[in-house]
Amino acid sequence: MSGRLPARPGEAIDRGRPLTIDFEGRRAPAFEGDTVGSALAAAGVTITGRSFKYHRPRGLMCMTGACPNCLMQIDGIPNVRSCTEPVREGMRVERQNAWPSVDRDVHGVLDSFSFMMPPGFYYKVFQRPRWAWSKVEPIIRKQAGLGKVPRTEDHEPREVVNLHADVAVIGGGLAGLAAAAEAAAAGASTVLLEQRREAGGRALGSADDVDRARLVAEAEASGARILLGTAAFGVFDGPVVAAVGGGGLQRIRARHLVFATGAVEQPAVFPNNDLPGVMLSSAVELLVNRFRVLPGRRAVVLTSNQDGYRAARTLRDAGADVFVVDLRAGAGSADGLRVIPGSTILSAKGRRGVTAVSVGAPGSATGQSIPCDLVVLAGFSAPSTNLLAMTGAKLGFDDDAQAFLPVELPPDVHAVGAVAGARTVQGAIAQGRLAGLEAAAAVGQEPPGAAGRMEVLRAQAAERGDPVVLPPEVATGEGKQFACLCMDVTSKELKAAAAEGFDSMELLKRYTTVSMGPCQGKACMLSAQRLCARAAGSSFAETRPTTARPPWTPVELGALAGWRRTPRKETTIHDLHADSGATFMWAGDWRRPHHFATPEQEVEAVRHRVGVIDVSTLGKFRVKGPEAVELLERLYPNRFGDLAVGRVRYGAMLNDEGVILDDGAVCRVGDDEFFVTVTTGNTAALERWITWWLADWRLDVRVLNVTGAFAALNLAGPDSRKVMSVLTDADVSSEAVKYMSASSFEVAGVPSLVLRIGFVGELGYEIHFPSMYGEHVWRAVMEAGRPFGIVPFGLEAQRVLRLEKQHILVGQDTDAESDPFEVGLGWMVKADKPDFLGRRALEDLAEAGPKERLVGFTCDPSWLPPEGASVVHEGVWVGRVTSARRSAAARSVVGLAWVPAGWAEDDTEIEIQFGGAHAKAKVALKPFYDPEGARLRS
């Protein structure tokens, strides 16, 4: 059964524009306007995939993107719902989840071994013995699962779009179109979101297109902004509606939300209800009326309302042989259709597609067999309340609708159409119009005469259709009865799980994975809830639907991620570094030179002559105000009240737990002004930290982050004073510019703050100046230093140099538990001063004494222990290495490591181990280079 029915007005395909798609290496014809699903159906493909667990064949079921049956790999992207995916010339389409092919999947034998996969089998089977799981898991993972993740780069980055409106209508069926048309016509700015590429919802498949065409035209003319192909997947606080479509993520903020999300048709549960050829009426109507494909020649329609008769007429008019099985005892033959009243489908038969059904009175053991190649389940549906429930709307069971409907809505939230229980087209449209008018009025756009119209609409909106009759349960017979197609959960498994005590929807869901698959309950909520109720001995009305959570429709992660942006900061001297061939590395958000020549050459130059490093990335704060001293005294355990103007003190900030947050230089540059430097990567966090406390302390002081405003260089080495004297007219003698001083003078003609401090352990100057002069000062320094053999040095050389001096790096050598006593900074804690951050914790820590200590060590240079290497004692882990480098000055490896406090003594032997390698090392508490600091002070 392939090919197309004769053309009819209103069909979706454009027969004048044929194209071809590549279906598993074969060429399949299609027309513009087709979806992949409809094109394949026309080509006679009835098996669209294999099921998740048992690898059973599955075919098109809903044609609306609400079930898992038609997921395919399209142009490399897995899990695309082929039934709604428009065709494009040459697109590559493959079915998934089968080996070697969907048509002959060898794993289909799993179906016969299903006794091995009871509900919760993930939790039960293969857990003992332990080793078995590691063997079995990869095999299970390969068989179960959906599609292949593409290995290549993700495609285009996605936009994130923010939309603002008075009224947002979610769902472009008839009710949604009516709401949008009214609200926009009244003058409210209105957005309508419709997930399909065409508006009309359920009416899209109907043979007569009058209502739909009229409402689409009206909505378009009203000025409403209609976003097609845009699927709302979540409602968040604000409220914000999140939707995917239009090439990215849409975030819609509106004052009023109108939910017109409709209802999803649901399958009935009977043995082999998952066979290809068992379809919902939505699929049949769309295939026949829109795509002109007849999905079967001999059809049995199971129904209890008008939907079934409409589908039956559609099929009959297209030339099929049709039986209607009506659940209602009183149903008579209508419209010349053959009707079997008071009956249901007891089971279906077939292997690769349905070949017959057994029909009989509910509860009977046997029935009459009717050969058929199509079974249509028509008119059973579940309102799509998920998005609505995310607003906080309360749902309650409605007997007439046999469904959970909204009974209480949050302010400014409206529900219209099938989601609100409307069962007639006219009722749904009236509800939509009414909500549109109400929302417009509420935002101050009430059109003249609205009151009268609303009166009339209210009466029409209250119109209800016939009560719903749902198919009865069928006794367990031959063949599986699927409640959840995504996860392959059968009614028998649900009953078994309920018998084990998992007897509420929430528990069943977690235990059996029912409704946890790609459809997220769209195609199974009704069956799952009803079966759960029966298994638990309660009624449908007493079950509670599971909590609605985003995403309601599948969302590509790329859409949520949006653009990938990696912030990247460069100092104002960056281009010069690049010109001189620096190799860069990341340091937080910054790009910094790792080395220029080789780190060894750079170290050698700094130790014997002079070097310069760009330290513009240092965090810098200006702290100014009458209570500046008070602020620092509270932030640091150090004392600053006695720091003279023009002097620098090393300080470390602690948190409430006495843990070191950061360290750096605090310079007094005036009576009530300080210049504070902090570690590059900590700047933003410290700004938050300091201003957090300031918000409570309310001291009379301003803290300004001037990191970007100032560039900084560290000029270091025995010849650095000579270079300085070329760069400035100021007196830079050791008497004028003392160790640990902060002086202001011009360097290369630029007003600078010069700190005589030395992280690298040599005579040195940290020069801070306005960052716009970065290149100028750098060039001047290189020029002045040339006669002395100056070299620029990078981070790697700096690390070696600082390690030779045992200067710690907070965050590298310390962690979230390190206190000042442990790292040898106990001297800076001034216990006799008034309260400061961490004081209480330090008192306890001081009393207990440190359990571990950060100590220096040396070991043989034949092996460089990596950071994180273990310190072991008699085979037991007792500590770890935080930094280690080869040092020419010490003629060995030098490093820092955490060891038990008792071992913090010179020459204690420790053993370092990593992987198979190990080395003997010796504790050294004094710096490896210039232990007395004579060079620093010179």
Added chain:
Amino acid sequence: MGLKIPCPNCGPRDHTEFWFGGELRPIEAPDAREDFRRVYLRDNAPGPQRERWYHLYGCRRWLTISRDTTTNRIGD
């Protein structure tokens, strides 16, 4: 996702511009026991909560709001 925070300096802004600073807690405590509570324990109670937000991508100031942790409604 759609929480809007009223910044006294910048006006109402999307919460993605902010850094959450947690529930407001005392800045000092009379004794060690209370200080332990202050540092390590949080009430984390449903209902209105006084809390701090830092306007990271705006004025870089801390502000204090009252937010209902069950509804996200911000008020006083």
